[in-house]
Amino acid sequence: MDSMVFFAVLGAAILHASWNALVKIGGDRFIALSVIVIFSGVISLAGIFFVDLPSINALPWLLLSVGFHTGYCLFLSKAYELADFSQIYPISRGVAPLLSALLSWLILAEIPQPVALLGAIILIGGVLMMAFDGRRSSNKMPGKAIVCALITATFTACYTLSDGAGGRATTDPISYILWLFMLNGLMMFILLWLRHRRIIFREIRKSWRPGIMGGAMQLLAYGVVIWAMKTTPIALVAALRETSVLFAMVISVWMLKERPSRLRIAASAVIMTGVLVTKSG
Template sequence: MTLFVFLAVLSAAAMHAIWNALVKVHLDRFLSITLMTLGMGAAALVALPFVEVPKAEVWPFILASVFFHMGYRTFLIGAYKAGDFAQTYPLARGTAPLLSALGGIVVVGEVPAPFAILGIVLLSAGTLVMSFRGGAHLEKLNLRAVGFALATSIFIASYTLSDGSGARLAATAQSYAAWLFVCDAAWALVLCIAFRGPRSLPVLARDWKAGLFTGVLSGAAYWIVMWAMTKAPIASVASLRETSILFAMLISVLALGEKMTAWRAAAALGIVAGVAALRMG
């Protein structure tokens, strides 16, 4: 992984943490995620005239990714409801890079270098420690919450592998990302109307500015990740992306005044060590 790609993925991780920390939408979680997806699609719609239409062999990856993103959002919402999301979500994010690495070996035939493997393990371990900082609430986890978290991680790894492969096959990562975001938004809108009815549309419209903001920031961050996966191993990029957990912690400590505990510091050191190992790999 070149230094430029490395820094680009780190910037995408920071962007991911920033929009999660700054944007507050007064909607339920289903509508909030739908609004962000629609914002991504609206921003990508503007770009469609300037990018290539994907070739026939690229469309299966786009359609598969739309399905995987739907599954990701569904189980993400389930994780919200089943248990302490502050723990279940990092559990999903910490497990996903390991699954992406295994999937990359089996599906794409990419075997990470030894230092890259070390980096993936350290990053995943640091992310998991961050989620269970101090272990104070570990007893609150239940099998239902763990199940939703692990299912979420499977869908994260699945769309990571699908998008990495599709972006490599497409004319450019930009064209793949733009068409993916538009298709994903269209399907999210269909599901929203199907599950919540037409009355949900005025509710979404009232917060369109927040949706566009989160969509643009989230879309830009994920476009960088997809572009990076055309330049570097998928597993390494997917793992480096999870440094968003570290950036989120820094925001919470420096901007929100939360306490820096010994466990959070240890987790941060583990993530930084993983980043260093990935760079060396």
């Protein structure tokens, strides 16, 4: 994997874990997530005047992806209402790269080089170890939380594949990224309006600082991923992106005061091994 792509995706992983932590720290999870996505859309709206319209070839992928991202937001916010950040995050992220790799192979006939593929498998194995650790926590996850986390992972895999194909179908990936987040923000504003129309503007005013911060992190984090998938196999980018569970563990210990188990520490070592093997491939 190219070094620039490698370190850019690692940076995106840090940003992804950070904005997810903002959702968990907030009060109502749906409102907190919606405000972040809305501000991400506002930032994107300011940029679409300087880029072209999405290309015709990328438009079907763009519209399909908006639906997948909306489903992801709905189920992720619900999962965070039902269980801890350190439980939900590894499961929702751990299953996604497996599904992304399978879908990219079945739909795009894309298979990474053997060494890089081995690294991705090791990395995913470490992520799943963390997910298992969350499942066997003393604070047991309710079954509904697991279902929501798994559905979230499915939406993640679907939008990863859709955006990977959309980014490749357009001549200007920045245009695709900005239009995607602008439309995502619009969709979440509509949903927030339908569910909380009496308090929507009060909540936006109250949460505008973390909203702007989270929105900027979300836009940059996933924008980098779409850019990376234009030239790098989708399965590798999806797997490397899930190093975010390492950074999520640091956040859960540092900010949320959650103590890591031995299994989680061992999983971190496995993930780092997978990262190094993936880089060498």
